[in-house]
Amino acid sequence: MAASAKSPAPSRGAYHHGDLRLALLTAALDVIAADGPGALSLRDLARRAGVSHAAPAHHFKDRTGLLTAIAAQGYELLAEALAHAPELRERGVRYVRFGIEHPAHFQVMFTPELLRTDDPALVAARERAGAELRSAVTAATDGDADARAAGIAAWSLAHGFTTLLLTRNLEGPLAGGDPEAYFRSLTGLLPGGGPGRTV
Amino acid sequence: MAASAKSPAPSRGAYHHGDLRLALLTAALDVIAADGPGALSLRDLARRAGVSHAAPAHHFKDRTGLLTAIAAQGYELLAEALAHAPELRERGVRYVRFGIEHPAHFQVMFTPELLRTDDPALVAARERAGAELRSAVTAATDGDADARAAGIAAWSLAHGFTTLLLTRNLEGPLAGGDPEAYFRSLTGLLPGGGPGRTV
DNA sequence: CGGACGAACTTGACAGTGACTAGATTCCTC
């Protein structure tokens, strides 16, 4: 129609749809957040986007490909969220916040049987997020002998809290309160949580 | 659960199969442990047991019914594992051990969208396990004001560690060591871990 | 300017799945 500039659109060319890949991804996130990865159907996504049932296969080879792309995106978002955080406790809070804001990503990232775990993009993104996690711990413990143990403890605490939260296992105790604030109070029970060691 | 008091046989009557219900459950656990709940197919289970494809429906109404039964059984096993443990740290270790020994149960128990969460048997079993968890915490904190917070911290730590372990996220750090022993060392970072308060 | 090329998408078909129904078989109890 009008614009025939050589600059290819920011997100690939649009043919019948506009940006089908993006539309499929966001629709998939909606479905997963609502009913879990098991409820995901490529045909349903195609229907929502108003394209034919086989169109998704062109962007993601198959169901596993779609989920792998979501996981990779999730690790990138997580790495981004963790970066530039002052110290360990704050990174824990951001870990929890990431789970709350991106429940679909979180769930898919930690369900390995749904993914092509050797996908290069996935491996790279995961490594980036892992580096962020590790740097926070080593900075807090500052070369302590059992820095690794402290890191795993912190990760377990944040991960467990987030998981229990997303599986609706903390609704009674929290009673509608702010999860992040609650988690922040929990971190006081672990060493290295703040600027000064608390143990 | 049509429980007729006259039941003479220990494990229900055997007709064509022997004990189809049990066979289906154990086969399902194998499949889930290997490839996750998404790989579960009633037809496949029937094939493994050597019966027709519709036979499973007579024991479990549908796929969700089977998974709900597994979750309920899981909570019973967990309650049983937690009972009679001396103190909080030991219960945490047993929580981790439960996850290692019953990975399929663990995964299904904490995937609510796969279950009929209002199933009476499931609710009852969950309540039993929850009571065990709570009693361990209150015994350790002994009426402390933030006993609930400590309980959630302990639960988060054990749950997160188990989850990360089962999703193969700790293979690097642990390097084949004993997970239970490793977790036991982590609990030293939390208060109320031993007979005497450590904070 | 026009034709070739390739990417995005459509159409059609296939095997496998879960849910459902009706009917046959076997076992237990009386």
Next chain:
DNA sequence: GAGGAATCTAGTCACTGTCAAGTTCGTCCG
């Protein structure tokens, strides 16, 4: 023995992912 419930078979339906072709469009090259 006969009745009745538990158990299993067989067939159907709508749905799914995947494959193999076609079709339409943008772009580039001669």
